[in-house]
Amino acid sequence: MGKEIFTIQLGKCGIQTGHEFWKIISGEHFINPEGKIFFKKKKNLIENKEIFFSETSKGTFLPRTFLFDLEPRILFGIINGNYQNFYEKKNILFSKQSAGNNWAIGYYKSIEFQSEIEEILRKNLENCDNLGCFNIFHSIAGGTGSGTGSYLMEIIREEFSKKIINCYSIIPNRIGASDTVIQPYNSILSFRWLTLFADCVTFFENSALEKIISSLNPNIKPDSKEINYLISKIISISSENIRFSENFKNSWENQFSSLIPTPKLHFFSAGISNLKFFNKKKKNSPMDLLHQVFDNKTTSFSFSEGKLISSLLFSQNQSKYFNEPNILKKLHEEKKIAYTSWGSVPVNIFNLPSSTLNDSTKKELCFYNHTNIKKFFSKNKEQYDIFRKKNAFLNNYLKNFPSNDGIELFTDAKESVENLIEEYEVAETSKFF
Ligand SMILES: Nc1nc2c(ncn2[C@@H]2O[C@H](COP(=O)(O)OP(=O)(O)OP(=O)(O)O)[C@@H](O)[C@H]2O)c(=O)[nH]1
Ligand SMILES: [Mg+2]
Structure with a gap:
């Protein structure tokens, strides 16, 4: 088995997007909200559910995750519903009052929880054979997501210096929605911490995600539920290769290290093809899927300015690209994508296990490291x-x-x-x- 991944869900946004992620991957591993396996394993299905789930003495599989919020409301909504036995109580921590969208409150209030947080992280680490990576779900606009997120990155760097810190950072900018007024203060501080302490960060801009959903199906009016599904689907697809592979070398870091040329340039956007959830009817040729991957991006960066440093394509058509390497070249020419002169391989391709999952949709997913993120x-x-x-x-x-x-x-x-x-x-x- 590959190295375990421990998740951290912070604040309302981090808890809700993370919860959606757990719903998706627990379904793919046939784990119900009680942590029990509800379907006999398919023959020949290679599954590494222990990477994300830990097996309890009762034989249930529970998420390796830590949920933290400075206010209890959102957490209670989740842990009092159908999922009350899904998360381990000892991995849930909250206080009475939110950080009021203030980084400083989020950061300094979290210090009061230092020993509890460290204890939770240490215990979970002891429960792993070889933990490779911390996945952090958070928004960088709210106080807990940005402030506690910054503080936690610091703790992890100090206490578990060799482990990878991988952040899924959500940026508000919802179309027509009023967002936190002091967001620029929270974001600028978060960027400093993400630059100094995170190994890699994938940005999800809510406004860009709304556009993707509308382009996949104009009849859907995107709300948080759809947006969170899209974020979670992207993250879950990027982990398929680790969760459903006999090759234990398919670790998270092996896949993503090819995207990072120097430690500082570690900020990515993702691109996703049509998903059945949003459009059940649409049939796509492999070329359509590729086009979508370039058009449906999780941030508003543009290929028309700046240069592509590296990219990582998760595809069910890997062999096709190897046999016909010109497909990608042609598409890049068509989209006028410029590369850096010093980068090595502009696209690394990883195979997606096609037949294993309940979801039979053909799909492609790409992560971009592009200078236009500046x-x-x-x-x-x-x-x-x-x-x-x-x-x-x-x-x-x-x-x-x-x-x-x-x-x-x-x-x-x-x-x-x-x-x-x-x-x-x-x-x-x-x-x-
Ligand atoms: N995509 C998505 N964005 C969300 C969600 N919840 C909140 N947001 C965005 O995140 C921003 C605020 O972050 P929150 O997560 O509510 O704040 P918090 O981290 O709980 O921090 P405090 O409430 O200040 O303690 C808002 O501006 C929203 O646009 C969600 O479930 N999904
Ligand atoms: Mg909150």
Whole structure:
């Protein structure tokens, strides 16, 4: 079996998207909300459910996950429903009041839970043969997702320095929805922590996800349920190869390390083809699927500016691409995709186990490491600059820092984002290596 993966679900968004993810993968492993296997294993099905689930002494399989929120409401909604026996109670932690969309409250309030958090992480680690990676689900706009998320990355780096920190970071920008007003403060601080402590980060922009869902089926009016399903489906597909393979070398890090040329450039977007959940009727040729993978992206980055550093394609047509390598080249030409001059292989292809899952839809999924992601950091930095210039909501924010180091932290975070943008700019030139 490959290395185990331990999940961390933080704040409302992290808990809800993570819950959707667990629903999808538990279904694929025939595990019911009680943790019991409800279907006899298909013949010849190779399954590594222990990577994500731990087997209890009663023979049930429960998610290897830690749920944390500074307010109990969302957690109670999940653990008092059908899934009350699904999550281990000892892996759930909450306090009484939310962080009010404030990074500083999220970060500093979490310090009060340091020993409990460390104990939970250590116990879960002891329950693994060889834990490889921490998967963090969170939003970088709310206080718990951004602040506690930052704090947890620091703890993991300090206590379990060799383990990979892989973040699924959700960015609001919902069309027509009012979002947290101090989001630029939360995001700029989160970016600093994600740059310094995470090994890789996949961004999901709610507005981009809404567009994908509408393009797959114009009759659907996307809400959180559909958006969370899409995020979770992307993450679950990217783990199929690990969960359903006899090749234990298919570890998460083996797949994703090919995307990261230097440690700092570790921010990805994903692209997804049509999914049966959104459009049951649509039949797609392999070429249609590929087009969709390039068009349906989880962030608003554009191929028309900047350069592709690397990409990772999960496909049921791997052999086709090996036999006809020009397919991808042609498509890249058609889409005018430019590569960095120093990168090695612009597309790495991994096979998806096609026949194993309940979901028989043909699908493709791609992760992109593209320099145009810098636009996203620039946009957030500009928003932050506007706020800072006017000192908008600043005192309200700073009063939640325990000492006077709030301003210093902001200066540091801004500098770190500027350096990151510069790194992507240099990566577009041949001077990079
Ligand atoms: N895709 C998606 N986005 C969500 C969901 N819940 C919240 N969000 C987005 O995340 C942002 C706020 O994050 P929350 O997760 O509610 O905040 P939190 O981490 O609980 O932090 P506090 O409530 O401030 O303690 C909002 O602006 C929403 O746009 C969800 O279930 N799915
Ligand atoms: Mg909350």
